[in-house]
Amino acid sequence: MRYLKTCVLLLAGVMTSQLAWSQEYPSKPIKIVVPFAAGSATDIVARLLADELRAAFNQNFVVDNKPGASAQIGAELVAKSPADGYTLFVTTNTSHSANPFLFKKLPYDPIQDFAPVAGIMNIPVIVVVDPKLPINSLQDLVAYAKARPGQVSFGYGNSIGQVVGASFAKAAGIEVVSVPYKSSPQAMTDVMGGQVVYGVTDMAAGQAIVKAGKLRARGVSSEKRSSLMPDLPAISETPGLAGFELTAWVAMFAPAGTPKAIVDRLSAEVRKSLAKPEMRERITQFAAEVTPSTPEQLADFVKVQLANWGRRIKDAGIEPDDPKESMNLDAVGCESTPSAFPTISTRTTMAGLYYDQFEVGRTIKHAVTRTVTEMDNTLFSVMTMNNQPLHIDAQFAAESEFGQRLVNSIFTLGLIIGISVNDTTLGTTIANLGMTDVRFPKPVFHGDTLSAETEIIAKRMSKSRADAGIVEFEHRGRNQRGESVCVCRRSAFMKCRPAT
DSSP states (O other): OHHHHHHHHHHHHHHHHHHHHHHHOOSSOEEEEESSOTTSHHHHHHHHHHHHHHHHHTSOEEEEEOOOGGGHHHHHHHHTSOSSSSEEEEEEHIIIIIHHHHBSOOSSOTTTTEEEEEEEEEEOEEEEEOTTSSOOSHHHHHHHHHTSTTTEEEEESSHHHHHHHHHHHHHHTOOEEEEEOSSHHHHHHHHHTTSSSEEEEEHHHHHHHHHTTSSEEEEEOSSSOOTTSTTSOBGGGSTTOTTOOOOEEEEEEEETTOOHHHHHHHHHHHHHHHTSHHHHHHHHHTTOEEEEEOHHHHHHHHHHHHHHHHHHHHHTTOOOBOTTTOSOOTTOOOTTSOTTSOOOOOEEEOTTOOGGGOOTTOEEEEEEEEEOOHHHHHHHHHHHGGGOOEEEEHHHHHHOHHHHHHHHHHHHHHHHHOOBOTTSOHHHHHHSSSEEEEBOSSOOOTTOEEEEEEEEEEEEEEEEETTEEEEEEEEEEEETTSOEEEEEEEEEEEEOOOOO
């Protein structure tokens, strides 16, 4: 009896302690870690929630972007943080559903190292094609690919695109070449340019381009049609693909061991915020569906999604990467690159180089030269006037011809003269909603010839058709002012040398 009384008193003490702790919480600012770049859909919703929570708790909630290594950097940071409620994690299926099957080893456990707080939103994934191709449905795409085994390629810019694309190909029984990109807009650009036949992207990155008529959407990966694009058939409606479902999602977590009273308070406030009409409208604007849930519901959801993604990845034949050899190099910098010139990773054609010049591991010296055109002159004069940055709106970049030329010029000249782009890659920021600042270190004028001596080391090669292929390579060099400029990892579409 004395033992039972002691246990009851101890339990009451723990509950009283947690209640007192939750009532005092928060007594200092709370950090919300986002494992992706500023301007991404995840970052935007985290900032919206930070504003709501700031008002609800009368305390600062500060978003801390920790992009890189396919969300592993941010996930590890949170997993190893004190479980006191002062570090939160707004993340996606990348860290908690895909990574466990895409990498041989992770520095965190998606189940054991985190306390679920609340579900936030789902982002449907769409399959898009070049409007010039005779592909009016997913059934047409399957037939097109089956008639050209091994010659049809698809592009993707993130893990959800990779897994959905590979799973779709496996389920449809088609033999295709997958082409990885650093970000979704680069993949979409190559679909529009005919360098890959189709692309797989989250709706947030692809919807504006589809509405502008630059691409045609042919299927959505959610179980049913999305309310955001109700006329677009689900992939599961295609004959032979019944039951196909895989969707990107966003949720909030805390380090494992965070007091339940604090988790419950945070979850209640997040769900209250997501119920506001103005909040739901903001989230819908970047092509996402609000999916609030309790900690218990999110815990069950994460387990189901982990199993679903694992099955899809294995069925698609995707082999996990060794972290030391991973092609996902978001966090990798070059030791010779000044901090003012972040890593720029692009996907482009390379003038003067041919696919069959390369061998994996072989170094090729290459001179890059570019004469500034009148369009470039106007652009760069604006950007460098009084050292003021140019603001680029994502919708403008996606929907206007000038916006696309502007982005292409920034990529092309970025290697040569160096860019400062909000400490992240231009492509990743423009890929998602919001705005980004671009600075060039000095004025550039019409007629200026810019050049750089570079070394190119092929890392991986994929022949996407008989006369051309994709080369992924390290690219480093110095510009004409002697400053270090480094594109650590690029991929380029190259033709083979013409027959003589």
